[in-house]
Amino acid sequence: MSERTGAVRTGLAARGVRSAWVLPASLALLAVLLVLPAVIPPFFTANILGRAIVFGIIAMSMTFLATYGGFVSLAQMMVAGIAGYTVAVLVPGAVPSIVGGVPYAVAIPLGLLAATAMGLLVGAIAVRTQGIYLLMITLALAVGVHLFIQTNIAWFNGYEGIRNVVGPEILGLPFRNTYVFYYTALVVAAVLYAMVLYVVRTPFGLALQGIRDNVRRVNALGYHAALHRIAAFGIAGFIAGWGGLLATFYNIGISPGTIGLGATVNILVMAVIGGLGHPIGAFIGALIFVVFDTFAADLYDRDRFNTLIGAIFLAIVLVSPDGVLGIARRLGRLLQRRPAAQPAEAPR
């Protein structure tokens, strides 16, 4: 038993799940999510699954940084909001119209560009910090941008935010159509999820994981560790940007409240509940969060939602520091009755 402890690690340092069944399981899940709307009411499709996917995308940007880079960034909701606000400011029909007149086909790439740039900026500012200091810097950036947007009337319409951002028409159908929204979110999430799984296997992604283990060693191999870290924040910004766009279209607008401290903490809670070991954890966490967010009122009391989700958060984190994914992994190991990490038996 004792020689196994070195390989079995938990928490942020946990090595990403890379079992052979990740790809088949992911494809099976995608298939289920594709047909599920046929058998569940539209309310569930949009307000539970759809919303969970959108939040999951933003949480996945945090999970990507935490799992493969070891950076817990609290700026991801803010970065998502940058994409949402960029589009809201630009598109026609938004109330109030600030720039207006820029078609969605142009505004959406600009929004993603803005989120990626903001991600890179956060990364550049935070590049030398780690652990609690990284947490504080990204939190400060998130709160700072939130307060700036909330008090700036000329560009962001301050506290009121920007309404009537209806989203693009897809195949001639309005975005607010439940199924247009749901399937768009699902496709975007699936592509971004696949992108994360691909990126972490490239030399760039491997260098990122190496940096988490030992920065000096990666530098000595000839890699510029700081640039890799900043680039990782840029990728996370791009991912979060998609989430911000979808959330803005879903809410038909954006206001400072959606990117405030509360929203930032919610994303953190989702990522941790799901588990910072694999990008799928973000979606699991988001689904659990959204289910309780939606039904807390029926179960208990609307005003006590935070108490309820806080208790669930504590329960999961106490039982399993690496979230639902960690519970699943341990169950799987028990069922298999085969040690996941075989101790080395070779002669030394």
Place this chain on the structure above:
Amino acid sequence: MLQVNGLDVHYGQAHVLQGVTLAIGERPLAVIGRNGMGKTTLCQAIMGMVAASGGEIAFGGAQLRGLPPNRVARHGIALVPQGRRTFPSLTVQEHLVLASSGARGSWTIERIYETFPRLAERRRNGGTQLSGGEQQMLAISRALLANPRLVIMDEPSEGLAPVIVDHLVEVLRRLPGEGMGLLLVEQNLGVATDVCEEVAIMVNGRIATRMPSAELLADEVAQRRFLGVSSGGHH
């Protein structure tokens, strides 16, 4: 190939390297010495991992002192660090992909697996699931895959079983034929003299002397003086 001139390193008040001067050519050179003499610091200073306070490091016409480790690596120097330092989260295969990315030369991942069949068997295992010998093979492979002009190895035989050390020596002896320079830092006199025909002896942050391996092996007085050991055992 590598010319170190009057290299100084301070750790706070401690003057760890005191004007080290060392030239390495095509033939492998071993640096030996007791614990705490500055051997590891010398490796790290050449690699740019610790800041040198004075002196020069010239390599193939370029001045390396003051460059960060990633730039030193790009000039064609690779370090196999003491204690191996493999990445816990990467598998064997991933280590090799990471190390070979962007490099061209005679060492490829396939060739590594031919040279170290044990690594091929363990290609899906994580860096911490390997035995000490396997980790050392991986650390050496990681350096070779960069196809450097000079490999610096910091006590590669440390903590390995004799049979693994023999395999290691065999691999190291083949490197000079590849046109790859080797600076081998060792405490194990047998390994140092088996691999290199020449040894430099480090005492208190300086290169005390440099002599052919055969000469040191024959000179028990020098062995006792510089290493505190002789081929007959501990003094």
